[in-house]
Amino acid sequence: MKIVAIASVGGHWIQLLRLKPLFDQYDTIFVSTREDFKDMVQGKFYSISDFNRNNMIGLFKAFTSLTKIMRKEKPDVVITTGAAPGLLGLFVAKLWGIRTVWIDSIANVEELSLSGRIASKFCSRVYTQWPDLAKGRIVYAGNVLS
Amino acid sequence: MIFVTTGTQEPFDRLLAIVEKLSFTTNEKIVVQAKTAMKLPSNAEIYDFLSPKEYDYFFNNARLIISHAGMGSIISALYKSRPIVVFPRIASLGEHRNEHQLATAKKMMDERMVYVAFSEEELLSLLEKLTKQDVIEPLANVGPFASSGLISSLDEFIRHPNSRTD
Numbered sequence: 001m002k003i004v005a006i007a008s009v010g011g012h013w014i015q016l017l018r019l020k021p022l023f024d025q026y027d028t029i030f031v032s033t034r035e036d037f038k039d040m041v042q043g044k045f046y047s048i049s050d051f052n053r054n055n056m057i058g059l060f061k062a063f064t065s066l067t068k069i070m071r072k073e074k075p076d077v078v079i080t081t082g083a084a085p086g087l088l089g090l091f092v093a094k095l096w097g098i099r100t101v102w103i104d105s106i107a108n109v110e111e112l113s114l115s116g117r118i119a120s121k122f123c124s125r126v127y128t129q130w131p132d133l134a135k136g137r138i139v140y141a142g143n144v145l146s
Numbered sequence: 147m148i149f150v151t152t153g154t155q156e157p158f159d160r161l162l163a164i165v166e167k168l169s170f171t172t173n174e175k176i177v178v179q180a181k182t183a184m185k186l187p188s189n190a191e192i193y194d195f196l197s198p199k200e201y202d203y204f205f206n207n208a209r210l211i212i213s214h215a216g217m218g219s220i221i222s223a224l225y226k227s228r229p230i231v232v233f234p235r236i237a238s239l240g241e242h243r244n245e246h247q248l249a250t251a252k253k254m255m256d257e258r259m260v261y262v263a264f265s266e267e268e269l270l271s272l273l274e275k276l277t278k279q280d281v282i283e284p285l286a287n288v289g290p291f292a293s294s295g296l297i298s299s300l301d302e303f304i305r306h307p308n309s310r311t312d
Contacts, residue, residue: 001304001305003304009154010153010154010216010217010218011216011217011218011219011220011221012218013218014217014218014221014222015217015221015292018221018290018291018292019291019292019296019297019300020290020291021291021292021297022292022297022300022301022304025301026304036197036198037198039198039199040198052243076304076307077303077304079300099303099307101300101303103296105217106217106221107215107216107217107246107247107250108246108249108250109246109249109250109252109253110246110249113246124303125303127296127299129296139299141295141296141298141299141300142292142293142294142295142296142297142299143292143293143296144221144292144293144296145221145224145288145289145292145293146288146289146290146291146292146293146294
């Protein structure tokens, strides 16, 4: 089984890396928005452009990179802890018929992030890290702390 | 050494103004990661960008970390058992895109995970109190990985391709 694990710079990336015991069991490829993060993981790493909702050029560049990554790597599952680049990664994965997992950041304690709410419309699995926010398709099974 | 980290979002000069006040009360070296046009006194160094290695160096060697309410800094401090003071960014002041840092900080305070200050006055008096101590203890710490519940749930999902529609 092959996994592509995506997170943008900052807390999203730190949270993703805490799933290491999971990633170690599979052939995992990491994607982030900062080139020098490749030193923080073992195995294959791609960097893509960062963007937010006001940056269409960054979005287009990231879309192109993510499409290339999915086509080349053909993962079984794509997992992200956010933010917008991770959501785009899940969207591209969905287009390729790949299963998708959104893990909403532990920072979202009162409501799911906007990206998480969008993810819940089309992703195979959506996690919150707070039991109070689990509802319907939103699953709680623990958090990135231990 | 005290390490101040503000993340990569908007500037956070409200925090730096407090750090400036703190720097007048101590000779201790203060290292600041922030995008800012502010100038700080000579015992403070400002870096707008740090490599992961540099960041780790300052993080691991500081006796106190002062941070925005970003989960990256909070989780790193908890994992490395470093004392951290969290001061949330406020979106209505143009410091972030939404107000989640206030909610995050409040939750972290309720769970007694980290030191939290919400106002400038509260932050300055907390920092003055902590930096006078010879040893600053962290409030809590966590292990290196996510909870086994989350990992086993993900593992089960990955191994069972038919769970697509659940």
